[in-house]
Amino acid sequence: MSTREIEREQDYVAMLYRRVDELRERMTERLAGVLRETGGTRQALVERESAVARYAERVAKFDAAEKGLCFGRLDRRDERFYIGRIGVLDDQGEPLLIDWRAPAARPFYVATAAAPDGVRRRRHITTRNRRVVGLDDEVLDGDADGEQGLIGEAALLAAVNAGRTGRMRDIVETLQAEQDEIIRSGPHGVLVVQGGPGTGKTAVALHRAAYLLYTHRRLAERGVLVVGPNATFLRYIGQVLPGLGETSVLLSTVGGLFPGVTADRAEPPATAEIKGRAIMADVVAAAVRDRQAPPRGPVEIPYGDETLRIEEEDYRRAARAALNGPVPHNQARRIFVRRMLDLLTRQVAERLEALTLDDDGRPLDGGDGHDALSRADVRALLAAGYPQELLDADPVAEDDGRPLLDEDDLAQLRGELASAPGVRAALDELWPGLTPQRLLSDLFADPARLASAAPGLSDAERGLLRRAPGGGWTPADVPLLDEAAEWLGADDREARAQAASRARAAAERREQIAYAQGVLDITVGSRSSDLEEGEDPEILTAADLLGAEELAERQETVTHRTIAERAAADRTWAFGHVIVDEAQELSAMAWRLLMRRCPSRSMTIVGDVAQTGDAAGTSSWERVLRPHAGDRWRLARLTVNYRTPAEIMAAAADVLAALDPALEPPRSVRETGVPPWRLATTPGGLPRTLAEHAAREAARLEEGRLAVIVPESRLAELSAAVAAEVPGAAYGADPDLERPVVVLSVRQAKGLEFDSVLIADPAAILTDSPRGRNDLYVALTRATQRLGVLHPGPPPAELAGIPGR
Ligand SMILES: Nc1ncnc2c1ncn2[C@@H]1O[C@H](COP(=O)(O)OP(=O)(O)OP(=O)(O)O)[C@@H](O)[C@H]1O
Numbered sequence: 104m105s106t107r108e109i110e111r112e113q114d115y116v117a118m119l120y121r122r123v124d125e126l127r128e129r130m131t132e133r134l135a136g137v138l139r140e141t142g143g144t145r146q147a148l149v150e151r152e153s154a155v156a157r158y159a160e161r162v163a164k165f166d167a168a169e170k171g172l173c174f175g176r177l178d179r180r181d182e183r184f185y186i187g188r189i190g191v192l193d194d195q196g197e198p199l200l201i202d203w204r205a206p207a208a209r210p211f212y213v214a215t216a217a218a219p220d221g222v223r224r225r226r227h228i229t230t231r232n233r234r235v236v237g238l239d240d241e242v243l244d245g246d247a248d249g250e251q252g253l254i255g256e257a258a259l260l261a262a263v264n265a266g267r268t269g270r271m272r273d274i275v276e277t278l279q280a281e282q283d284e285i286i287r288s289g290p291h292g293v294l295v296v297q298g299g300p301g302t303g304k305t306a307v308a309l310h311r312a313a314y315l316l317y318t319h320r321r322l323a324e325r326g327v328l329v330v331g332p333n334a335t336f337l338r339y340i341g342q343v344l345p346g347l348g349e350t351s352v353l354l355s356t357v358g359g360l361f362p363g364v365t366a367d368r369a370e371p372p373a374t375a376e377i378k379g380r381a382i383m384a385d386v387v388a389a390a391v392r393d394r395q396a397p398p399r400g401p402v403e404i405p406y407g408d409e410t411l412r413i414e415e416e417d418y419r420r421a422a423r424a425a426l427n428g429p430v431p432h433n434q435a436r437r438i439f440v441r442r443m444l445d446l447l448t449r450q451v452a453e454r455l456e457a458l459t460l461d462d463d464g465r466p467l468d469g470g471d472g473h474d475a476l477s478r479a480d481v482r483a484l485l486a487a488g489y490p491q492e493l494l495d496a497d498p499v500a501e502d503d504g505r506p507l508l509d510e511d512d513l514a515q516l517r518g519e520l521a522s523a524p525g526v527r528a529a530l531d532e533l534w535p536g537l538t539p540q541r542l543l544s545d546l547f548a549d550p551a552r553l554a555s556a557a558p559g560l561s562d563a564e565r566g567l568l569r570r571a572p573g574g575g576w577t578p579a580d581v582p583l584l585d586e587a588a589e590w591l592g593a594d595d596r597e598a599r600a601q602a603a604s605r606a607r608a609a610a611e612r613r614e615q616i617a618y619a620q621g622v623l624d625i626t627v628g629s630r631s632s633d634l635e636e637g638e639d640p641e642i643l644t645a646a647d648l649l650g651a652e653e654l655a656e657r658q659e660t661v662t663h664r665t666i667a668e669r670a671a672a673d674r675t676w677a678f679g680h681v682i683v684d685e686a687q688e689l690s691a692m693a694w695r696l697l698m699r700r701c702p703s704r705s706m707t708i709v710g711d712v713a714q715t716g717d718a719a720g721t722s723s724w725e726r727v728l729r730p731h732a733g734d735r736w737r738l739a740r741l742t743v744n745y746r747t748p749a750e751i752m753a754a755a756a757d758v759l760a761a762l763d764p765a766l767e768p769p770r771s772v773r774e775t776g777v778p779p780w781r782l783a784t785t786p787g788g789l790p791r792t793l794a795e796h797a798a799r800e801a802a803r804l805e806e807g808r809l810a811v812i813v814p815e816s817r818l819a820e821l822s823a824a825v826a827a828e829v830p831g832a833a834y835g836a837d838p839d840l841e842r843p844v845v846v847l848s849v850r851q852a853k854g855l856e857f858d859s860v861l862i863a864d865p866a867a868i869l870t871d872s873p874r875g876r877n878d879l880y881v882a883l884t885r886a887t888q889r890l891g892v893l894h895p896g897p898p899p900a901e902l903a904g905i906p907g908r
Contacts, residue, residue: 112228113235115185116173119200120233122191123172127165134158164189164348171230173200174276175211178224186211188275189348203275204317212254212283219243227258227276253772254279260773263745266807267858267887269841271340273347274306285739286311290319290680293736295724296709299769300755300884301746304709305340305854308682311707313347315680323351325679326666328700330355332685334837336854340684353667353678357693358578360700361585362672364540368575372718372872374567378579379690379719381730382559384586389556390546391432391590394535395422404447404529406520411450413443418533421446425534431592432537439534440521447526448517452508539587543580544572579719582692585699588674677702685854686710689727690719698731713759713766716850716878744769744884746856750778751890755883758901762876779890781905786895790821793863793893794828800859800891801829801844807858808843812882814867815848821863822846849878852885860886866899876901 137154168188175186190202201208214222222243229237239257253259259277278286285296285307298304312327329344329352331337337354344352358366377383402413421442425435508516520526535541546552547570557565576584670676681701683689687710689697698704712722721727728736744752749771756768784792793811800809811832813821822834825846833839834846840855847855849868862868862882869875879901883890892902 109235109238112176112238116228116230116233116235119173119185119187119191122193122199123165123168123189126191127162130158130161130165134162160350163350167346167348170346171276172233173230174228176224176226176228177208177211177214177222178226179221180223184208202317203278204314209283209287212278213280214243215252215254215280216241216243225255227255229258229261259745263772263887266805267856268806269339269808269839270342271305271309273310273343274303275310275347278310279303279743281741281743282307282310285741286314288739290315290322290705293704293706293708293728293732295686295728295736295738296707296741297711297724297738298709298741299711299744299767300714300881301744301856302741302769303743303745304711304741305684306343307741308684308707308709309340309343310347312344312352312680312682313349316349316351319679322679323666325677326670327352328355328670328678328681329353330357330360330681330683330686330697332356332688332853333851335840335851336685339840339855351666353670355671356578357689357696358581359671360674360696361539361581361588362674364576364581364584366576366578366581368577368580370577370579371567375577375579376690376718377560377564377567378577378583379692379717381691381695382557383583383692384695385559386546386557387542387583387586388590390542390552391537391587393552393555394537394542395426395432395435397422398533402529402533405525406447406451406523409451409454411447411526413446413529413533417443417446422534431590433592436534436536440530443530443533444517444521444526447520448513451516451520452513455508537591539584539591540576542587542591543583544570548572579690579692582690582696585674585696586692589699676700679703680705680707682707682709684709685714686727687712687715687722688717688720688853690717691727691730693719694727694731704732704735713762714853714877714881716853716872716874716881718873720874742769744771746887747771747884748773748775748777748886748888750774750776751883751886754779754890754902754905755880757904758876758880758883761901762880775888777889779892779905780908781892781894781898781902782908783897784893784895789864789893789895790824793821793861794824796861796891796893797825797832797844798828800861800889801832804843804858807888808840808845809859809861810852810855810857810885811844811846811861811863812849812852812868812885813846813863814871815850816867816871817864818846818848849882853881856885856887858887859889860891862890862892865892865894865902866896869899869901 134155137151137158140151143151171188173185173187177184177186184198184207185200186203186208187200188203189200190198190205191200193199198207203211210220210222211225214220214225225241225243227237227239228235229239239255241255255277259279262272262274262277274282282303285294288294288311296304296307308329312329316322316327329340331340331354333356337356341354344350344354356366397415397418398413400415402418404411404413421439424442425439430438546556547568550565550569553560553565553568557568560568670678678700681697683697683706686708697706708724708728712724715722724736724738747755752768752771759766759768782792782796793813797809797811811821811825818834822832825844826832826834829844831842832844832846833842838845838847838851845857860882862879865879865882868879868882872878879899892898892905894902898905898907
C-alpha cells in the first residue's frame with residue numbers, strides 16, 4: 104500500500120481521535136457540571152445521579168475505544184464509511200465513524216466477492232498508538248466463484264498468529280461471516296452454538312453480549328449473565344467486554360451463583376456427577392417433605408409444671424392448613440406455628456379454667472381443697488409463668504359472670520407460649536425453619552434421611568453423597584442449594600437477619616449523614632480560609648455543593664451502582680439474557696438453576712459436545728434443552744478453527760474419530776509448517792524429561808505462553824517437577840495465566856489457548872476419567888503454534904499418527 108494512502112488514512116484517523124478527545128472533554132465537563140448542581144427535590148437528585156452514571160459511562164466508553172478506535176473502511180458506489188469500536192458523529196450529526204454493531208457496519212463482516220452487497224472495497228486499517236501502520240484492501244468485484252472465503256485474510260492471519268498473552272482479546276476487527284451471523288441473531292429464545300475447538304465460540308459469545316447490549320438498550324437494565332467453567336477461565340476472558348465498553352455483564356461460574364456461598368470445596372468427580380443428575384431435584388423436594396413428616400404418636404411438651412400434648416391428628420390438621428397451595432416450607436411454617444400456638448393456648452386456657460371452674464363453668468368453692476381463682480389471680484399466674492405454688496394458694500373467689508380469660512389474657516398466654524424454650528424446641532422439631540444450607544448438610548450427614556429422600560439411588564451412590572456437616576460447599580452443591588431455596592422460601596431467621604441488616608443500614612446511614620455533615624463543616628470552614636496560590640477555586644468537590652443528606656445518599660447509590668453487582672447479590676435476579684460457555688459441561692441440576700435465572704429464555708448456549716469432560720456433562724443439546732425449552736431452540740454451527748494449525752488438528756482428528764466416527768473436526772484456517780511431535784520416556788523418567796522439555800520450550804518463547812497439560816492424577820507431582828526446572832512456572836488451584844509457563848490439568852486448560860503446549864502422559868489422561876478421550880482431544884487442541892507429547896512407554900493408539908522423535 105502506498106505511503107500516500109497510509110498518510111491519507113492517518114489524517115482521517117487523527118481527526119477521529121481529536122473528535123473523540125473533544126467529546127470526552129465535553130462529557131467530562133458535563134459530569135463536573137452535574138456534580139456542581141445542588142439542592143432541588145429528591146426527584147432532581149435522582150435525575151442528577153442517573154446523569155452522573157450516564158456521563159461517566161460515556162467517558163469510560165471513549166477510554167475503552169482508545170486502542171484500535173478505527174479499524175475498517177467500506178467503499179460503496181458513492182459513499183464511504185469508516186468502521187470502529189464506537190460510533191462518532193460530527194457536530195451536525197453526520198457519522199464520522201460507525202459502531203461495528205450498527206446495521207450499516209454489517210457488510211464489513213459479511214460482504215464477499217460473490218455477494219458484495221453494494222460494497223466495492225473493504226479496507227482493514229491497522230493502527231498502533233493512534234498511528235496507522237498498515238492497510239489491507241479487498242476489492243469485491245462480484246465475479247468470484249461463489250465460494251465464501253475468509254474476510255480480511257491478512258488481518259485475520261496476523262491476529263491468529265500473534266503471540267498469546269494469557270488474556271483473551273476481542274476480535275471486532277476480523278469477525279468472520281459465520282460468526283457475525285450468530286452475533287447479530289435476535290435475542291429471543293434459546294440459541295445453541297455448536298462448534299469444534301478454536302472456532303471462536305467464546306469470542307462469539309462475548310461479542311454477542313456486546314451486540315445485544317448495544318442493540319437492545321433495555322437489556323442493560325436486567326444485565327447479561329455470562330457463565331464460564333472456572334475462575335481461571337473467567338479471568339482469561341474478563342477483559343473482553345469492558346474492552347468493548349460494556350459493563351452490565353456479570354461473569355460467573357455456576358458455583359458462584361448462590362450469594363453468600365463460596366463453593367471452593369473439592370469432591371470426587373463421581374460424587375459431583377450424582378449431585379448433577381436430574382433426579383436430585385426430586386431428592387431435594389423429598390428432603391424438604393421429610394422435614395414436614397407427622398410425629399409418631401403424641402408429642403409432649405413440658406410447660407411450667409404442666410405437660411402439653413400435640414396429637415398426630417393435630418399435627419396433620421395444622422400441616423394441611425399450612426400446605427394449602429404451593430407454599431414454600433418456611434412460609435408454610437408460619438401458618439403451622441400459628442395453628443400450633445392456637446392449639447397450645449387453648450390447652451393451657453382450658454386447664455386454667457378447669458382449675459378454677461367446675462364442670463358447669465361455675466367457680467369452684469373451697470370444698471375440694473381449692474378456692475376459686477379470680478381473673479386477677481389468673482393474670483398473676485400467667486404473668487408469673489404458671490408456677491404451681493400460686494395455683495395452690497387460696498385466693499378469694501370473685502364471680503363477675505364474665506369469661507375467665509379474655510382476649511388480652513389469651514394473647515398474653517400465646518406470646519408466652521411462643522417464647523417458651525420448650526415449646527419453641529418442640530415446634531422446631533415438628534416443622535423446622537430451614538435454610539438451604541441446613542437442609543443439605545442435615546441430608547448429607549444422615550444415612551436415614553438420605554435413604555428416605557433418595558430411594559432412586561443405590562446404597563453405593565448414597566454412600567458417595569455422605570458427608571459430615573461443615574467444611575464448606577462444592578460447585579455441585581450450588582444447584583442443590585438453589586433448588587432447596589426454591590422449596591424452602593425465605594426462612595424466618597433469614598427474614599429476621601434481613602430486618603436486622605435493614606436496621607444496620609439505617610444506622611449506617613445516620614452515621615453517613617453525620618459524617619457527611621462533618622465533611623461539609625470542614626470544607627466550608629476551609630473554603631472560608633484563603634486559597635493557596637495556584638489552587639483552582641473552580642475545582643469543587645461534591646461536598647462543597649451538596650447537603651449532608653444528599654451526600655450520604657450519593658455515597659449510598661455509588662456503593663450499589665452496577666447492575667452486575669446488584670444481580671450478583673440477589674439469588675432471585677432475572678437476567679435479560681444469559682450466555683453459557685463450555686455449556687456441554689453443565690449438569691442437569693446446573694441447567695435448572697440457570698433456567699431460573701432466565702425466565703424469558705433469552706439465552707445463548709455455546710459449546711462442543713465432543714469436548715465434554717465432566718461426568719455430569721452432556722453429549723446431546725437436545726437432551727439438555729428439551730426439559731426447559733421443548734423444541735423451541737435453534738442451532739447454529741461454527742466450522743472453522745482459528746486456533747489450531749492444520750498439522751496439529753490432523754493429530755486431534757484421530758482422537759475425535761476414535762471418540763465417534765460421525766464427529767467432524769473443524770477446518771483449520773492455516774498451516775504453520777510445524778508438525779507436532781511425540782517422545783517416549785521411561786516410566787520413571789517422565790517428570791525429568793518433561794521438565795527439561797518445558798525449560799527448552801520456554802526458552803524458545805519470546806512473548807508467548809507455554810502450557811504443560813498433565814493428567815489430573817499426576818498434577819501435583821508433575822507441577823513440582825516442572826516448577827523445579829522452570830522457576831516462576833504457574834500451577835495450583837487458580838494459576839496465573841499471564842506467566843510464561845503454566846502447568847494445568849485438562850479440566851483447568853479447557854477453553855484456554857497457548858502458543859506452545861506439552862502434553863504429559865496421555866495414557867493417564869485417557870484412563871483418569873470415563874471421558875478420557877474427550878479430555879485428550881481438548882488437550883491436543885490448545886496450541887496455536889507448537890505441540891509436543893511425552894509418553895512413558897508406547898503411545899496410546901489414538902496418537903500413533905504423530906511423528907515420533
Ligand atoms: N474472527 C476471528 N478473528 C481473529 N481471531 C479469531 C477469530 N475467531 C476466533 N479467533 C481466535 O481463535 C481463538 C479461539 O477462539 P475461542 O477461544 O473463542 O474458541 P472456542 O470455540 O471457544 O474454543 P474451545 O472450544 O477450544 O474453547 C481465539 O484466540 C480467538 O481470538
